[in-house]
Amino acid sequence: MKKTVLRAGALLGAVLVAAPVMAQDLTFWSWRQEDRAAYEQFIETFEAANPGITVTFETFEATNYNTILSTALAGGTGPDVMMVRAYGGLENVAVAGYLEELTTDSVPALADFAAPALAAESVRADNKLYAVPFASQTQLVIYNTALFEANGLDEPQTWDELVAAAQTLKDAGVIPFANGTATAWQNETVTFGLGSSLMGKAFYDELMAGTADFTDERFTSALASVNELAQEYFPDGFIGLDYPSAQQLFSSGMAGMFVGGSYELATFKAQNPDIELGVFPAPGRAAEDDKLVGLYFDGGYAVNAASPNKEAAITFVNYLASQEFGQAFANTLNNISTIPGVTFDNPLLAEVNELNQSSIPYLMLAHFRYGEPSGSVLIQAEMQKLFAGETTPEAIGEALTTGLAAWYEPFKD
Amino acid sequence: MPQFRMTGRGLWITVLIVPPLAFVALFIVYPIISAFAYAFFDWQGLKRLDFVGLENFHTVLFVEPYRSWTINAFKNNIIVFFALMVLQNGLGFILAYALWRELPGARFHRIAVFLPVVLSTIIVAYLFKLFYHPLFGVVNVTLKNIGLDWLAQPWLGQSSTALGSIIVAQAWHMVGFPTLVFLAGMQRIPSEILDAVRMETESEWVKITKVVWPLVAPSATIVFTLLFVGAFNWFELPYIMGGLDGSPFGSTDVLGLYFYRTAFGNVSSGQQDFGLGSALAVLIFIFIAVIAAVITTRLRAREIQL
Numbered sequence: 070m071k072k073t074v075l076r077a078g079a080l081l082g083a084v085l086v087a088a089p090v091m092a093q094d095l096t097f098w099s100w101r102q103e104d105r106a107a108y109e110q111f112i113e114t115f116e117a118a119n120p121g122i123t124v125t126f127e128t129f130e131a132t133n134y135n136t137i138l139s140t141a142l143a144g145g146t147g148p149d150v151m152m153v154r155a156y157g158g159l160e161n162v163a164v165a166g167y168l169e170e171l172t173t174d175s176v177p178a179l180a181d182f183a184a185p186a187l188a189a190e191s192v193r194a195d196n197k198l199y200a201v202p203f204a205s206q207t208q209l210v211i212y213n214t215a216l217f218e219a220n221g222l223d224e225p226q227t228w229d230e231l232v233a234a235a236q237t238l239k240d241a242g243v244i245p246f247a248n249g250t251a252t253a254w255q256n257e258t259v260t261f262g263l264g265s266s267l268m269g270k271a272f273y274d275e276l277m278a279g280t281a282d283f284t285d286e287r288f289t290s291a292l293a294s295v296n297e298l299a300q301e302y303f304p305d306g307f308i309g310l311d312y313p314s315a316q317q318l319f320s321s322g323m324a325g326m327f328v329g330g331s332y333e334l335a336t337f338k339a340q341n342p343d344i345e346l347g348v349f350p351a352p353g354r355a356a357e358d359d360k361l362v363g364l365y366f367d368g369g370y371a372v373n374a375a376s377p378n379k380e381a382a383i384t385f386v387n388y389l390a391s392q393e394f395g396q397a398f399a400n401t402l403n404n405i406s407t408i409p410g411v412t413f414d415n416p417l418l419a420e421v422n423e424l425n426q427s428s429i430p431y432l433m434l435a436h437f438r439y440g441e442p443s444g445s446v447l448i449q450a451e452m453q454k455l456f457a458g459e460t461t462p463e464a465i466g467e468a469l470t471t472g473l474a475a476w477y478e479p480f481k482d
Numbered sequence: 483m484p485q486f487r488m489t490g491r492g493l494w495i496t497v498l499i500v501p502p503l504a505f506v507a508l509f510i511v512y513p514i515i516s517a518f519a520y521a522f523f524d525w526q527g528l529k530r531l532d533f534v535g536l537e538n539f540h541t542v543l544f545v546e547p548y549r550s551w552t553i554n555a556f557k558n559n560i561i562v563f564f565a566l567m568v569l570q571n572g573l574g575f576i577l578a579y580a581l582w583r584e585l586p587g588a589r590f591h592r593i594a595v596f597l598p599v600v601l602s603t604i605i606v607a608y609l610f611k612l613f614y615h616p617l618f619g620v621v622n623v624t625l626k627n628i629g630l631d632w633l634a635q636p637w638l639g640q641s642s643t644a645l646g647s648i649i650v651a652q653a654w655h656m657v658g659f660p661t662l663v664f665l666a667g668m669q670r671i672p673s674e675i676l677d678a679v680r681m682e683t684e685s686e687w688v689k690i691t692k693v694v695w696p697l698v699a700p701s702a703t704i705v706f707t708l709l710f711v712g713a714f715n716w717f718e719l720p721y722i723m724g725g726l727d728g729s730p731f732g733s734t735d736v737l738g739l740y741f742y743r744t745a746f747g748n749v750s751s752g753q754q755d756f757g758l759g760s761a762l763a764v765l766i767f768i769f770i771a772v773i774a775a776v777i778t779t780r781l782r783a784r785e786i787q788l
Contacts, residue, residue: 309636
């Protein structure tokens with residue numbers, strides 16, 4: 070009897086010691102259900118190059134992802150490697166101490182990443198980096214090239230030309246813009262997708278320096294112009310039109326333009342493979358004004374600080390930061406990879422990547438989602454009021470500034 | 483004192499009672515108590531920091547912007563409760579009476595009225611979202627076809643109509659439930675009483691107010707109390723039709739959505755605060771428990787034992 074126990078114990082001990090050497094199973098969590106096939110392909114490539122490490126890809130519903138992830142991490146059942154959000158969404162998870170800090174020692178490729186991309190995945194307080202940023206998104210105007218050609222339109226160089234183009238489409242019986250604002254977050258997209266060039270880089274710099282706030286005339290006049298354009302050239306009853314309906318209006322070819330993120334390009338192609346798309350940054354008032362797109366970073370790949378397979382997890386994250394992966398990511402998922410040196414087969418993506426060189430950050434997400442009320446929640450509700458005729462651009466500037474003063478230091482006095 | 487032995491009957495009782503008791507303790511009592519406990523701490527994301535006493539309760543009730551969010555959501559819940567009291571329970575009573583009186587087609591309608599209750603809330607929400615679509619929705623298209631263009635609205639997009647539109651969807655979905663409960667109550671009224679009434683009066687009105695209504699009081703107690711609890715826990719329909727933010731600008735925001743946003747965050751705010759969320763949950767729980775208890779005892783008192 071005693072012998073059996075001893076043997077069993079020895080065997081168990083041997084297994085426990087050998088297990089990590091024999092195979093390391095990593096779990097990898099994501100909110101991109103639609104990208105499952107692509108990720109499984111990437112993982113296969115990784116596993117082939119790294120025998121002994123296996124990765125299981127698991128996806129969760131996007132809107133509740135942060136909740137699910139934080140709950141799992143708090144309960145000690147989190148994944149080894151995971152997608153995390155950027156900016157305020159990252160801080161939520163990172164400040165609780167669940168994520169492993171990443172440095173150029175552990176992930177050397179990070180040294181070449183662009184600073185704004187790294188900032189999106191860092192915690193502001195200590196500037197520590199917690200994730201490898203994976204994609205950038207750009208807010209701009211997407212248009213149906215066939216409809217533009219049929220109506221003899223070119224990409225507008227000034228705000229007046231944009232209005233004129235919309236009028237031409239309207240006269241031809243085409244809905245100029247497909248956008249609707251019943252879905253709250255679409256209001257933010259429309260505002261900064263159309264308004265970034267009107268607000269201008271100088272406004273952004275002064276806002277960040279603390280010398281301007283949202284009551285600034287450059288900001289409020291941009292909101293006024295966006296509102297005028299929407300009232301005239303968005304679909305009838307656009308304030309009651311939700312996001313999926315707006316997407317379908319555009320992809321079905323009923324509308325000429327769609328103000329939205331570069332992430333829409335793949336969706337439109339999937340909804341209607343025949344549609345031909347073009348992109349342009351919404352112009353400023355004069356042709357010589359900088360044409361700015363709103364740029365932000367989507368999220369990153371992070372390592373669980375409590376992972377029992379941390380070494381393997383770091384190896385995997387190094388792969389996710391490699392140019393080889395970035396290239397595959399850009400080619401398969403049609404997203405703008407943040408990894409330097411990646412080239413784009415898809416001419417539209419190449420163009421978006423080009424436009425990103427002249428950009429300001431997607432304002433509320435990048436800087437004003439760190440406290441309650443967040444700038445995004447405020448601008449979404451206020452723009453809905455403006456579109457419904459229940460407020461003015463000046464009142465919005467006032468509401469944003471006083472609302473954010475609850476936690477944003479530069480506005481406090 | 484009889485000795486309790488773990489044999490025979492005693493064993494049976496123990497075996498049958500322990501699993502459900504354990505279940506209730508683990509999945510109902512424990513979460514409620516822990517929510518109470520969470521509400522007294524400061525949180526950073528999901529990390530528990532210091533004990534802060536009643537600070538979280540103070541914040542959600544008296545500190546901006548939470549104060550106006552709380553008031554707005556609570557106000558909307560009250561509107562929902564009274565509107566549904568009329569649309570769902572009132573209509574339910576009338577439908578039940580019509581079915582009970584066996585008007586022509588009663589057999590068909592008895593099933594038709596209850597059918598929507600069986601549908602999943604998600605289906606009902608998407609169905610009505612399509613109905614209210616500003617461009618292609620049945621409501622607007624019909625209005626335009628019969629020449630009432632000026633009545634066509636972006637129903638879910640303006641603050642004046644959004645909440646009402648969702649309430650109508652809810653009433654359509656659930657009206658079968660009070661109907662069924664009232665109908666059951668009416669069918670329990672003894673025929674001698676009804677015969678006696680017939681000797682006295684021909685008036686349907688007198689019959690409803692003096693006889694039927696008092697005698698279905700137990701049914702009323704049930705549907706009123708359930709409606710109250712349901713209206714203040716309302717979540718699914720506004721979540722799907724208005725979104726987590728109570729779009730447009732908070733006009734469809736209710737306590738359920740507001741609690742969810744505060745505790746778990748949403749994509750647009752990125753903030754999660756378990757302390758404030760739990761404080762809200764505790765307040766909602768206490769409010770519902772107290773008022774529901776009052777409603778139940780009050781309504782019980784007027785029930786008549788036959």
